[in-house]
Amino acid sequence: MSRRLLWALPPVALLALFFLYPLALVVQQSFQPDGGGTSLRPYADVFASEAFRNALWTTVWLALASTAGCLVLGFLLSLVIAFVPFPGAKAVARFIDVYLSFPSFLITLALLFIYGTTGIIGSFQFLTTPWGVLLAEVTYFTPFVMRPLLAAFSQLDTAQLEAAGSLGARAPRIIRRIILPESLPALAAGGSLVLVLCLNEFGIVLFTGAKGVTTLPMLVYSKAILESDYPGACVVAVVNVLISVSLYGLYRVVSRRAGA
Amino acid sequence: MLVHSRGARWAVWAVFLVLFVPLFALPLLVVLGASFATHWSGVLPSGPNTANYRAATRGEALQALTTSLLTATTASLLALTVGTWAALAGAALKKRYRRLMDALFVLPVAVPSVVVGLSVLVAFSKPPMLLNGTRWIVILAHTVLVTAFAHQSVSAAITRLDPAYEQAAASLGARPARVLLRVRLPLLLPSLTAAAGLCFALSMGELSATMMLYPPDWTPLPVLIYAATDRGALFTGSAVAVVLMAATLLVLFAVSRVRTRASYR
Amino acid sequence: MGIRFDSVTVAYDGNVVLDSLDLTVEPGEVMALLGPSGSGKTTALRAVAGFVRPVSGRVLLGGRDVTDLPPYQRGIGMVVQSYALFPHMRVDENVAFGLKTRRAGKTETRQRVAEALELTGMAAYARRHPRELSGGQQQRVAIARALAIRPDVLLLDEPLSALDARLRSGMLAELARLHRELPDMSMLYVTHDQVEALTLADRIAVMDAARLQQCGTPRELYRSPKNEFTASFVGGANVLPVTVGCGGVGFAGTELKVDTGNAVAGARATLCVRPHVIGLGQGPNQLTGVVREIQWRGATHRLYVEVDGHSVMADVRELKDPPALGDPVSLHFAAEDAVLLPAGAGHE
Known part of the structure; x- marks a missing residue:
């Protein structure tokens, strides 16, 4: 046993040095205001600022709304790919895998052409509102819901559907009574992953260039890089990490139950 | 088959196309179209030319491409090594320790990349480990970010691996090291290459932590794309973005070829 | 080795x-x-x-x-x-x-x-x-x-x-x-x-x-x-609960002549009889019951006969004229083909 633990030590040590230790420093610095000493001042300052409260609210509702959008859209699209297959459905499924390997900001870049000031639809100031970010996030993160769903659908026993069909059940009823319950674990797992990723999303928001939309990651960036307010940035970072990590813990529990 | 009547099926497909094409296919097509254009104020881009690409494949863009490729290759190889090591070592542990190790190694997925960037910046801006201002701080952050993915996919593959193989090898007299090198790693090879591809793609597109860390002489492609769009050079930005996508796809394709060879050998 | x-x-x-x-x-x-x-x-x-x-x-x-x-x-x-x-x-x-x-x-x-x-x-x-x-x-x-x-x-x-x-x-x-x-x-x-x-x-x-x-x-x-476990797992024997008598055992109100060895009269015991040693019709050690199930297995017929609430399996050579479900039938077997086990010899 001890030899096995010894083998596990080097990677854990690396992780501790390059990830956990820096993270601990962030927490430490969040308690050290620029004036020196250790206090809760940075927290008080940040929590008191309207910018932070706005960012927190924007982040949370954007993430929740995007997740809801991704779940609905992902469920519908996966349903068609899996159960009403058309020529090329497989290619579409593979396209989704490829899609996942592209960075998120490409979506915003594309939306800049479609909705931006010089764009196809014209000088419609849509992108600089939270709705533009919402659209981009739904577009980018829907495949993250579709992948576990398609996997779950492919394991669904078609005999069950045929049996239900032969008993006279129509499509909406089959979806509601058989497919939906069977895919709930995958939906829960995909949904909570997307929720975390949306909470942490940076590229999409950065590329919209919208001054009106500030999320927590954006705030971390602007406080640290643009304002050089490290204690403040660290406070926001700690809040963001707490929300995301606790949600991610939930995701792990859910997906372990789902066997995904 | 869920929908039996022909008409209904066509209706379902039509709805699918209406949702799918504008949302998923269009953005990529728009970026591709814009990369060949100079203006886009109507339905279609105008002023077709390849000047954007001339700009996107020389000078600072070319340098950014090399930077990105080097960063992604280094980060994914490092991440693959550490992640695989951790996954293999974790698989040999008792359940309690294994859970703990899994939880530790997925943590970077949950922590926002921006925060990873910030923490690396805070930790490595002062001696004894002064990395700030060097390329290594970017590579380090990328490695931390993608190790979690490498670990996750390799450990998933290890749990899927039938223990009968290693037991057969052991019964034939192979010591643990030989079992690892001659049986387990070759059997894991498809998953390892898949993990490498994933890490590479993630690193190529990484923007959040990079924005916090990049030194002026180590500008990866995403940062360059952001810089271009920020100063309004959307069309050049698109061309660079297409170069980024193409490079990613090319490497992914090469990796998947290796994988097919490995699994059908 | x-x-x-x-x-x-x-x-x-x-x-x-x-x-x-x-x-x-x-x-x-x-x-x-x-x-x-x-x-x-x-x-x-x-x-x-x-x-x-x-x-x-x-x-x-x-x-x-x-x-x-x-x-x-x-x-x-x-x-x-x-x-x-x-x-x-x-x-x-x-x-x-x-x-x-x-x-x-x-x-x-x-x-x-x-x-x-x-x-x-x-x-x-x-x-x-x-x-x-x-x-x-x-x-x-x-x-x-x-x-x-x-x-x-x-x-x-x-x-x-x-x-x-x-x-x-x-x-x-x-x-x-x-x-x-x-x-x-x-x-x-x-x-x-x-x-x-x-x-x-x-x-x-x-x-x-x-x-x-x-x-x-x-x-x-x-x-x-x-x-009992070995008897039924190897060769699928009938295991019948019986009471030891003098020079035989009692099962379902019938006296069966089998070797009781040193079993004590009056004790409960288990009688193991392989299906293929059981014959159809009159003979020594006869049991009567009702056919509950009949399976054709090519060269043989397998009968499931209910004898006083117990199911007894019998494999007999293919019958030209097999009995119908519910028909009363007689079964018999030779004394030396049966094995008597002490009751409760289920698991060691």
């Missing part, structure tokens, strides 16, 4: 899966471990291979205590249900694997690989990959791979259960031939299929509920089962 289990007990998380097994496999003997799933038979085999560690007891190979030896130092050949052929190696590389770990010379390796493949009839497939072979062929390669290291002990864990019925009987004959050609090699053969055990084994160890129920030659087990 012989195998000895010296009160071997295996437990996972406090669950005893093998309970103080004492068993000796003689050098050159084929021993079948026969039992239903969960009976502990595979655990016993894995304890010999070294993949499970007994919580108490010893495993001896050729008189040497190997309990603390890692699997790779035991020099045992092993064939498992899934074959576990290395998919990334060709057939000959698979077979050579064990020789290379022993650092055998090139010529010797080549020669022994050829020999093992010849022995299993797979010489023509040396350059193929496992996925290009059928299930039966993969099984032969797995056996060749285990034999190439010339083990003194060959462990086979349900080796035929992934094959279809026709291939199975062919492979069974192959294994019997292999054993004739390698008479010094002991074989421990785990199976849940009594036909495989009866055909192949010199002796059978019947396992149930983590314990050894009975060990003996196939004939012994068949003729004189020691308990």
